């Protein structure tokens with residue numbers, strides 16, 4: 480992900496080189512990209528406003544990975560689930576690495592990484608879970624639950640029964656048979 484492009488669009492424009500002919504005479508325009516989503520009947524069309532690059536030298540037009548991200552966001556919005564950026568923001572607001580977040584929540588680190596990069600969309604249950612985690616206090620509730628259950632499994636000390644008594648009891652038990 481190129482963060483410089485997001486924060487400073489002007490500096491990135493100087494560096495654009497056509498990947499076909501190597502010319503730096505590349506022009507950018509915003510365009511609505513309408514695309515079909517899923518296999519529903521009738522078809523569902525979604526749209527995203529993306530940057531279209533046009534090389535004035537060789538006339539090729541192309542979009543980049545930022546356009547892919549925007550199309551992915553449009554799909555997430557259509558499905559009503561958190562976007563990759565929103566998931567990233569939830570985790571970062573908790574000041575946790577992917578590994579730490581995974582440890583705290585039980586969500587697989589690889590899955591989390593795929594959601595944040597837009598390679599995969601979380602299912603409805605996971606989306607609800609992430610949403611709840613973003614609400615104040617819920618992470619603390621989970622942490623408390625875990626620390627409580629950790630207390631439960633602390634070893635219970637028990638006196639070793641008197642060996643003589645144990646033997647008698649065993650003998651008594653055997654009398655029943």
Ligand SMILES: [Zn+2]
Nearest residue numbers: 497500534537
């Ligand atoms: Zn070109």
